[in-house]
Each structure stands twice: as C-alpha cells, then as structure tokens.
Amino acid sequence: MFAEDDLLPLSGLQHLVFCERQCALIHVEGAWADNPFTLEGSHLHESADIPGLESRGDLRISRSLRLRSLRLGISGIADVVEFHREDGDTGSGTTLPAVAGRWRPYPVEYKRGRKRNQRANEIQLCAQALCLEEMLGAPVREGALYYGKSRRRLEVEFSNSLRAATEAACWRLRDLLYGGRTPLARREKKCNDCSLLEICKPDALGFSVASYLKRNFGIVVS
Numbered sequence: 001m002f003a004e005d006d007l008l009p010l011s012g013l014q015h016l017v018f019c020e021r022q023c024a025l026i027h028v029e030g031a032w033a034d035n036p037f038t039l040e041g042s043h044l045h046e047s048a049d050i051p052g053l054e055s056r057g058d059l060r061i062s063r064s065l066r067l068r069s070l071r072l073g074i075s076g077i078a079d080v081v082e083f084h085r086e087d088g089d090t091g092s093g094t095t096l097p098a099v100a101g102r103w104r105p106y107p108v109e110y111k112r113g114r115k116r117n118q119r120a121n122e123i124q125l126c127a128q129a130l131c132l133e134e135m136l137g138a139p140v141r142e143g144a145l146y147y148g149k150s151r152r153r154l155e156v157e158f159s160n161s162l163r164a165a166t167e168a169a170c171w172r173l174r175d176l177l178y179g180g181r182t183p184l185a186r187r188e189k190k191c192n193d194c195s196l197l198e199i200c201k202p203d204a205l206g207f208s209v210a211s212y213l214k215r216n217f218g219i220v221v222s
Contacts, residue, residue: 002073008173010067010076010127013166016173017120022196023173024182031199058085060096060103067131072170078128080108094138105132107143108153117190119165121145122156126166129158 008027015023025031051064060083068075083103086093093102107128111121122145129140144153156162185202194200 001070003070004068007068007070007073007075008170008177010074010124010131012173012177013074013127013169014117014120014124016169016176017123018117019188019190019194020176021183021185021200022194024176025196025199027177028180028182031196059083060099067128067135069127069131069134071134072127072130072167073174074127074131074170076128076131078107078132079110081128081132082106082108092139094136105129105136105138105140107132107140108146109143110146110148112148116193122162123166123169125156126158126162127170130163130166 012023012027015026052062054061054063062081062083063079065078065081066075067078083094083096083105086102086104093104095101096103107125109121109125109128125143125145129143132138132140140158142155142157144155146153185200187202191197191200191202
C-alpha cells in the first residue's frame with residue numbers, strides 16, 4: 001500500500017501509454033503546451049468537470065469524482081461516474097448515501113475528436129474502475145469513452161487482460177517518474193497530434209549518429 005503523499009497522477013497513465021517521452025516531459029520536466037486538440041479537449045471537459053450529483057430516475061450521475069488507489073499508488077478525478085440502480089436490494093453494486101437499493105458504478109471518460117489512441121484511453125478508464133472498486137468495495141465491469149467529434153460512446157469491458165495491462169502501466173509510470181530520465185525522441189506518425197511537438201523536437205533529436213553520417217556523408221558505420 002502507498003501513502004497519500006506517494007500517489008501519482010492517474011492521468012499520467014494515458015500519457016505513458018501514448019508516449020513515454022511525452023509522459024516524462026510533462027510529469028518529470030513540467031513541460032506543457034496547448035494546441036487546437038488540447039484546447040478542444042479542455043472545452044469538452046468543461047461540461048463534465050462541474051462537481052455535483054444529478055438524479056435521473058434509476059440513474060445517479062456524479063461529476064468530477066475524486067478517485068484513488070492506495071494499492072496501485074494513483075489518484076485523479078473521473079469526468080463522470082454513473083450509478084445505475086440494480087434490481088432488488090441484494091445486487092453486487094454499492095450503496096449510496098440517503099438512497100435506497102444498490103447501484104452499479106460505470107465510469108465515463110470524455111475525449112475530444114474521434115476514436116484514436118485507443119489503448120491509452122482504455123487503460124486510463126480501467127484505472128478509474130480499479131480505483132472505484134477499491135473505494136466502494138463493488139465490482140466495476142465496464143465503462144465508456146465518450147468521443148466529442150462523433151458524440152458517441154464506446155463501451156469498454158474491463159477484461160482480465162486490460163486490468164493486467166493497467167496495473168503494469170501503473171508500475172511502469174512509477175519507474176519512469178522516479179527514475180527521473182526522459183527517453184530520447186523518436187519521430188512517429190502520432191507526433192503530429194502531440195501538443196509538445198515543438199518542445200520535444202523529434203525531427204531534430206530522433207536520429208542516431210550512424211544515420212546522420214550515412215545521410216549526409218555516405219559513411220556507413222558498422
């Protein structure tokens with residue numbers, strides 16, 4: 001179990017899985033820059049980030065719910081957690097204050113644009129589910145990613161393989177941030193969508209000496 005002061009940001013998991021260099025630039029070096037994509041994402045989150053609880057019949061909607069897992073050493077804020085009423089009073093869900101019955105937790109993470117960086121998003125959402133399970137003592141079997149461009153939800157099942165990948169990402173995040181070393185740049189297609197492109201400079205840093213000598217002087221280093 002980790003202490004409160006040792007918890008790492010849950011959002012770092014999405015950065016880690018998308019690009020370990022991006023993750024280190026943000027969480028080790030403190031770098032950040034906005035681009036149209038991040039600004040669009042911030043605008044989308046505004047509708048979900050107002051704290052509060054809303055009731056709609058057999059549905060309770062909690063916004064900006066604080067999460068933590070002392071076992072995995074992470075903490076963060078869920079955009080939305082829905083609680084769906086289960087039939088009867090003896091289901092596998094959780095109880096809610098001053099509300100009868102049992103309720104099934106269902107996290108929803110808001111993303112701008114269309115479906116992309118899917119594995120990173122799924123791991124971030126699964127980490128929220130693992131936090132909820134630890135906090136509520138109730139199983140969280142599925143959740144959803146909401147994409148602003150298509151205005152559609154993509155349901156995500158928290159399978160054993162996804163849970164294992166999420167836990168592994170938590171340990172890798174701790175190794176990376178506590179190691180304090182930023183990985184070298186490597187130019188990839190996904191770099192075009194990254195707001196840190198000008199800070200990272202993969203075109204300037206992402207080549208080896210051998211490739212530089214071959215390209216500019218025709219010298220092949222064996």
